[in-house]
Amino acid sequence: MIDKVRVRFAPSPTGYLHIGGARTALYNYLVAKHYQGVFILRVEDTDQVRSTEESTKSIFESLQWLGITWDEGPYYQSERRHIYNEYAKKLLDEKKAVYQEDPAKGKAVVFKMPTGKQIVFNDLIHEAIKFESDLLGDIVLVKSDGFPTYNFACVIDDALMNITHIIRGDDHISNTPKQIVLYEALGRPSPQFAHIPLIMGEDGSRLSKRHGHTSVSEYRELGYLPEALFNFLSLLGWSPGDDTEIMDRDEIIKRFTIERVKDKPAQFNIKKLTWLNSHYLKHVSRERLYKLAIPYLSQAGCNISGFPEEKIIKLVDFYRERIRILSEITEATKFFFEDKIIYQMEARQKFIEPQESKEVLQEVYDGISTLQEFNEGSLETLLRRIAESKNLKFQDVAQPIRVALTGTTVSPGIFEVMELLGRQKVQERIKQML
RNA sequence: GCCCCGAUCGUCUAGCCCGGUUUAGGACACAGGCUUUUCAAGCCUGCAGCACGGGUUCAAAUCCCGUUCGGGGUACCA
Structure with a gap:
């Protein structure tokens, strides 16, 4: 291309930024960047009745969140x-x-x-x-x-x-x-x-509100990462020609050409987006993950200020591989923030009630009291020793503790959970089960 | 109705333009297995597709036509 490429995204401010609009913006942006051209933003607000300033604002916000920045504009047609x-x-x-x-x-x-x-x-x-x-x-x-x-x-x-x-x-x-x-x-x-081509909902008809979430801001709120949505949207109707799917912004820019875009409408597949998101979640820094998680935690009423920052960083870090979207963090970490945890009936019956479990818990409780250092290493030594002495499989020791501490059979590694909770809470919770 | 666009696993797609290299490749999802301290992750295996009918050709997922199906448009909306 000899002349400098100039492309534009021209939304009409009659609502939030739709997933389809976001992809249109993205493809324009990618073409501009690929050819070192100019990406222009223009607001088509010639419908006096339906255009609102609020929509304009939210569209800009969504674009910026996705990292789709413009080189020129915004121009307003009304002006x-x-x-x-x-x-x-x-x-x-x-x-x-x-x-x-x-x-x-x-x-x-x-x-x-x-x-x-x-x-x-x-x-x-x-x-x-x-x-x-x-x-x-x-x-x-x-x-x-x-x-x-x-x-x-x-x-x-x-x-x-x-x-x-x-x-x-x-x-x-x-x-x-x-x-x-x-x-x-x-x-x-x-x-x-x-x-x-337009983006279709999971049933093949045009993507609309009845398909669930359709706006970029909703995905943001659910806890999808901008780089995941960016990557996902780029793939919705385009592929680089080989089997590469996970690509960062620069690689997408480098490989994107409009000629390779499919001429067939694609269905929005939230499961694939979620998978991509879980991939990106694994790679964000601990600090960023922490910052991302905080709003979800505080919105759920978690007592964040009651704990040292380093502890919460660790806690959140333990869950990066266990959640797929950020909003799942609150449910998963409930046991950590709440004093009165809720015990799953079945879990309790299976792992706490048996006499054997009670004995294990008692021994763990006693063992902890004698521990000089209360950390993952010392806990591992202690628990493995108890399992061995009682001739039990390690999981027969781990599961009762897990249930006692979290109320459920599912959690990060048991030593991590114990250290994070601290000696006092661990003992309190075990004692309650005896 | 009329006009326009499209059709490869359930979904996203590679291959199609330049027909043989394809027992049609990958990913998500799903199922099973391995690993294991539960879950998740990871690894392995499996499942599953060229819409149909005609051509053209020695040869078609690939080219042509039709049918069917899907989508879009048909505003003093954008």
């Missing part, structure tokens, strides 16, 4: 009305457009569609697409409220902003011939078009 009017007037003067009066709505500017023309464009993803102008109808340029329509404002802006590649959803294919005609009428060259 560029004088420009559209100028071009509308030009088309009116050239008799390419006319005023049209609607008894109910008022006076609009309408572009007269040329007849008998075939409009062909070479889509970067779909290849040649053909339309007959006779089937298209006239195009409203300026609505009777004085605001431009999408098709008009979009063309003017893309032309004026020297956009080289329009990468957008498949649902815009039918707008494309209209826009091409407008470029011609304006005497401007058409940019390249790349229409990416």
